[in-house]
Amino acid sequence: MFTGIVTDLGEILTVDDIPAGKRTRIRTAYDTETFDIGASISCAGVCHTVTKKANEADGNWFEVESAAETLALTTVSKWRAGQKINLERSLKLGAELGGHLVLGHVDGIATVVKREDHPDSVYFQFEAPRETAPFIAKKGSIALDGTSLTINDVDGLLFSVFLIPHTLDVTTWSERDVGDGINLEVDMIARYAARLAEFPKTG
Structure with a gap:
């Protein structure tokens, strides 16, 4: 669950086709040591699961995979390297709710x-x-x-x-x-x- 308050402006580094759909690597200002593989991050409003991550000297990044249904119902199918996207980490209980409750399930x-x-x-x-x-x-x-x-x-x-x-x-x-x-x-x-x-x- 999210609040709709964007906390990082990520940059798409790579987009690759995989059997399930697409794999995207996103540069981020987030310290990737502070979230686990399997964590949820809203990427341009679409809830994605982190499948890989790293903090590196030339920039931190994480990877997500988008299934066929996500590609069909959202703008994820048009993501390209170099594109900026809105990012938000999932809401923690007790955190300030600055926006409104958002699921990351695009309609x-x-x-x-x-x-x-x-x-x-x-x-x-x-x-x-x-x-x-x-x-x-x-x-x-x-x-x-x-x-x-x-x-x-x-x-x-x-x-x-x-x-x-x-x-x-x-x-x-x-x-x-x-x-x-x-x-x-x-x-x-x-x-x-x-x-x-x-x-x-x-x-």
């Missing part, structure tokens, strides 16, 4: 349809996949590429957010533009509320 890919740069913020508008739209509410929470954001407005399949300069500085959002695909995870509470609403009250 679909949203598309950037508008970007407007302002002096103190950047406005992004997205088109959501139709099946996720009912879970997206004005002033609600959403995770986009692993970043916990507050929804500014909603209009059908379209929704928008404003990003402050700090977020742009410490994440990949400064590089995002119209046409980009974004990993989208709806709010966990919205998901469960919608499921409960499917069943009429009895008794």
Whole structure:
């Protein structure tokens, strides 16, 4: 489980095809001695398991493997060497919850349809996949590429957010533009509320 607060801007070093899907090596500022093989790390909003790691003189790194389903449902299939990605280590009990509860289970890919740069913020508008739209509410929470954001407005399949300069500085959002695909995870509470609403009250 994660919070959607990005704590490192990683860089993809290599992407290799393997029988199960793809193996990716990611450079990180994290001290890899502080987490184990098998640890969960959110990579661009997608929960991945660490399969290999090392601290080295020219930079620390860890490896993850992405299965066919992950490649089909997320932007991981488009990862390339040199690309920057948002990273977050899993939440520890008792730690500050600065964003909202995020599972790292991507629900679909949203598309950037508008970007407007302002002096103190950047406005992004997205088109959501139709099946996720009912879970997206004005002033609600959403995770986009692993970043916990507050929804500014909603209009059908379209929704928008404003990003402050700090977020742009410490994440990949400064590089995002119209046409980009974004990993989208709806709010966990919205998901469960919608499921409960499917069943009429009895008794």
